[in-house]
Amino acid sequence: MSTRKKMTVDLVIPVYNEAGVVGKMHARIREVVDELSPAFTFIYVNDGSSDATSDELSALAKSDKRVRVLTLSRNFGHQAALTAGLDAARGEAVITLDADGQHPPEMIPKMLDLLAQGYDIVQTQRMENTRPASFKKLTSGMFYRLINFVSGTRMVPGAADFRAMNRNAVEGLKSMPEYHRFLRGMITWMGFSAVILPYEEPGRMAGRSKYSLGKMVRLASDAVFSFSLMPLYIGLSTGALFMILAVSQMVYVATLWITGQTDRIVPGWSSMMAVLLIASGIIMILLGFIGVYVGYIFQEVKRRPVYIIKDEQGGGN
Numbered sequence: 001m002s003t004r005k006k007m008t009v010d011l012v013i014p015v016y017n018e019a020g021v022v023g024k025m026h027a028r029i030r031e032v033v034d035e036l037s038p039a040f041t042f043i044y045v046n047d048g049s050s051d052a053t054s055d056e057l058s059a060l061a062k063s064d065k066r067v068r069v070l071t072l073s074r075n076f077g078h079q080a081a082l083t084a085g086l087d088a089a090r091g092e093a094v095i096t097l098d099a100d101g102q103h104p105p106e107m108i109p110k111m112l113d114l115l116a117q118g119y120d121i122v123q124t125q126r127m128e129n130t131r132p133a134s135f136k137k138l139t140s141g142m143f144y145r146l147i148n149f150v151s152g153t154r155m156v157p158g159a160a161d162f163r164a165m166n167r168n169a170v171e172g173l174k175s176m177p178e179y180h181r182f183l184r185g186m187i188t189w190m191g192f193s194a195v196i197l198p199y200e201e202p203g204r205m206a207g208r209s210k211y212s213l214g215k216m217v218r219l220a221s222d223a224v225f226s227f228s229l230m231p232l233y234i235g236l237s238t239g240a241l242f243m244i245l246a247v248s249q250m251v252y253v254a255t256l257w258i259t260g261q262t263d264r265i266v267p268g269w270s271s272m273m274a275v276l277l278i279a280s281g282i283i284m285i286l287l288g289f290i291g292v293y294v295g296y297i298f299q300e301v302k303r304r305p306v307y308i309i310k311d312e313q314g315g316g317n
Contacts, residue, residue, distance in 0.1 A: 007038040007112065012085030012096045014045045014078055019052040022099050026060055026067075029105040036109060041315070042067045044099075045085045048075030061314035068315035073308040079181040080307040082161060086170060095164045102201050103162035110197060111164040120169045120192035126158040126201045156196060159184050168192070179299050179306060234289075238282050 011029065015022055026042070033040045044057050046069060057069045070084055082096055093115050097103035103124070111122045161183060165173070169192045176186055188194075 007093050007116070008041070008091040009033075009038045009093045009095060009112065010041045010043055010085075010089035010091035011108075012043045012045065012082060012089055012094060013099050014047055014081035014085065014096075015049065015053055015057065015099045016047040016075060016078070016081070017049045017051045017053060018099045019049075019056060021101070022053060022056050023060065025099045025101055025105075026064070028101070029108075030064075032105045032108050036112070038093075038112065040066055041089075041091060043085045043088055044069045045081040046071040047077070047081040048072050058313060065314070069311075069313040070309050071311040071313075073310040076307045078161070079183055082183060083181060084307045084309065087174060089170060092167050093164055094167075094170050097162045102203070103160065104199060104202060107162075107197065107199055108164075114195050114197065115164055115166055118193070119195045120166050121187060121194040122164040122197055123156065123159055123187075123194050124162045124197050124199050125156050126160060127198050156188075160201075162199075163187070165192075177306075179304065180296055181306065238286075242279055242282060 011033075013025075018025075022044070029042070042060075042064070044060070044067065046054055046057055054071065057067075057071075061067045061069050068088070070088060072081065072084060076084075085096070086094060093112065095108060095111060097105065107124065111124075114122045165187075169187070169190065172190045172192065173183070173187060176190075178186075
């Protein structure tokens with residue numbers, strides 16, 4: 001515990017359109033951390049909210065000197081907002097959690113104790129068996145099976161962006177400047193010592209999830225194309241399979257000619273068209289995969305920032 005007492009801790013909390021929630025969440029977090037010895041700083045990242053969230057965050061910054069608010073110039077997305085907060089964090093330990101109440105702050109003392117035991121990363125994991133069946137639960141399970149199959153980076157199913165990291169792990173993550181960010185995979189890829197901390201995910205305090213189906217698909221795309229070349233290998237393997245089938249067909253036809261069984265060779269427009277359509281489809285899919293990778297490279301080489309900070313409050317500002 002003595003190690004924990006000396007620790008400075010930054011809480012990175014991305015916020016997007018959480019008016020009426022962020023104040024309640026701040027009070028709930030304070031109930032936990034005010035009982036602890038470390039010096040805490042709250043870093044709220046306003047990810048281009050369009051409701052009254054900005055006003056609530058400004059009020060928090062005025063009422064609690066430990067609150068620091070970073071306002072991004074527009075909505076850059078959850079992963080970019082987390083990145084902005086991690087870049088701004090200076091504490092010996094950094095804990096990331098969402099502002100909707102589904103990442104219970106009551107876990108913070110246990111997370112800090114595990115860091116004090118020598119772990120670099122404390123990764124929380126939702127207990128999926130306690131959650132009712134839903135479309136999101138089904139797609140989440142499929143996603144983790146897919147990413148673990150196609151990439152060389154093993155990711156824990158149910159892992160969330162609710163974790164604690166020591167300063168070494170944070171600096172390691174900050175050294176990875178890629179534009180398309182999937183932090184769960186990037187943190188696992190670094191290879192720092194980590195421990196899994198299971199938790200039961202409570203319901204949202206209010207409102208609804210900001211992760212639409214489109215945003216989940218884009219996150220999954222970033223994960224797959226950032227961590228694996230498997231789509232290209234699938235296209236190449238399928239192309240090779242059809243090459244084998246084409247050669248087999250040529251051998252079969254040649255055998256009929258050699259043995260004088262030309263009467264068995266019936267010209268067929270439909271079979272030829274089927275082969276052409278299948279082969280063309282494979283080529284288009286493979287070109288699509290290549291196009292996605294080229295697009296990712298194009299966005300990386302432009303070296304645009306992952307986020308832009310428009311305003312900053314609190315923290316001495």
